[in-house]
Amino acid sequence: MWHSDILNTIGNTPVVQLNQLAEGLSCRVLVKLESFNPGGSVKDRIGVAMILAAENSGQLKPNGTLIEATSGNTGVGIAQAARAKGYRCIFALTEKVSQEKRDLLRAFGAELVICPTDVPHDDPRSYYSVAEKIAAEEQGGIYLNQYFNEANVNAHYQTTGPEIWQQTQGQITHFFATASTGGTISGSARYLKEQNAKISVIGIDPCGSTYYKYFHEGIIDPDEIYSHQIEGAGKEYLAGNMHMDLVDDYIRVSDRDAMHMARRLVKEEAIFVGPSSGLALAGALEWLEKHGQELAPDALALVLLPDSGMRYMSKTFNDRWMQANNLN
Ligand SMILES: Cc1ncc(COP(=O)(O)O)c(C=O)c1O
Structure with a gap:
């Protein structure tokens, strides 16, 4: 069986269970590896x-x-x-x-x-x-303007969301994703909540981005907007494709914790992904630990990991760069 062209190989990315990093948590944690797309990312x-x-x-x-x-x-x-x-x-x-x-x-x-x-x-x-x-x-x-283009959210509503639903056999209870344009989290969340309104959707923001505070306090605080090192995650304004009404909670994570989680993922699970994936997973594990007591026995969490570590060999996976940026 072959594909008619390279674009037909997009999507249907694998979902993998975490075996080391989720130890001690009261629920199973799965990750969806968007680095398996032909261009190497969810995008x-x-x-x-x-x-x-x-x-x-x-x-x-x-x-x-x-x-x-x-x-x-x-x-x-x-x-x-x-x-x-x-x-x-x-x-x-x-x-x-x-x-x-x-x-x-x-x-x-x-x-x-x-x-x-x-x-x-x-x-x-x-x-x-x-x-x-x-x-x-x-x-x-x-x-094309991915920040406001509805085709962005629709792509995730039509592909990412249904894949997650099918790959978890409809058993997913918690969906975690980081957001920039908001397309991934909004489109996937819309589809998943249409299947089961009880699914919780949790966003993870890098420190220096507006979404965390906007979610909790409804304001864009200029004092909390500063540059951070997580490429592709977070935003300094509210992007049109970020549908906060579909998000149930928001957590934030520092550059250092995000980078270190990306480095731990490859060492402990042999999963090689970029810093926004480290950010998403660090936030998800922190949230699941904090809410462990409230989770049902059959809770099933899935964290979307947007891209590969290969794109950050000169940064996250370079000791000199980490040191020069006070991230070690
Ligand atoms: C590496 C990476 N992670 C996360 C995201 C966030 O995805 P979205 O724009 O769908 O919110 C992006 C978007 O550019 C990205 O490049």
Whole structure:
């Protein structure tokens, strides 16, 4: 049996039980490994979905140019689908994006514009503003805008959520995910809650992002917005695809704890994933430990791990970088 093209291999990523790191918890913990997608991350799902939606709406014409603001993984997902379909890509990235991801995007033939990390999202120098400006100036160019594009949430509603439901045979009780655009958590949560309204959805935020405080206090506190080292997770404003009404609790985790959990995952479970996966798992284990007494005997937790550790060899998995950033 073979696939008609590479895009047909997206999704149906494996779910694996944790055997060491969940020891002592009162419930089974599963992880869903999005690094098994052909482009190496959860964002393959939305790359192809946003392009299909733009084609179907007539906005994207043959030989058009796709423009996006991305922390890298969405860029890979878009570039992969664009290569297969013959579109040009231009991506605005922040300086924080790892060298591995930049090299990968260039390997797919994407053109990159690197923007400063520490500027407000509405500053003309921000990667969002730069992407918008390029799209306005580029003939046949469209800004996909994963932060507000409904095809993002829909992709997870149509694929990630149903896969989780089927792979756990409808027994999942707690779903944990980190959020940036909010597409993964919102789309999966919507599908899962439609199957069983009792499923709890818990978000995990990096310290320095707005979602944790917004969830608990309903405010965006500028004093709590600062740069952090977890690529792809968290946001400094409320993205349009972040549907907080589908989330039951929010927890936050420091850069150090997230990085160390990613390093423990490969040493103790032989699962090699990136820092946002470490963030999601560190938060999930902390939450499950804290709420252990309230969990039913048949509780089943699933944590979504967005990408692979290969993308962070020069950062999370480099002792010198960890030391230089006071993360050791
Ligand atoms: C590594 C990584 N983790 C987590 C996320 C968050 O996913 P979402 O944008 O669906 O909320 C992203 C998004 O770019 C990511 O690249």
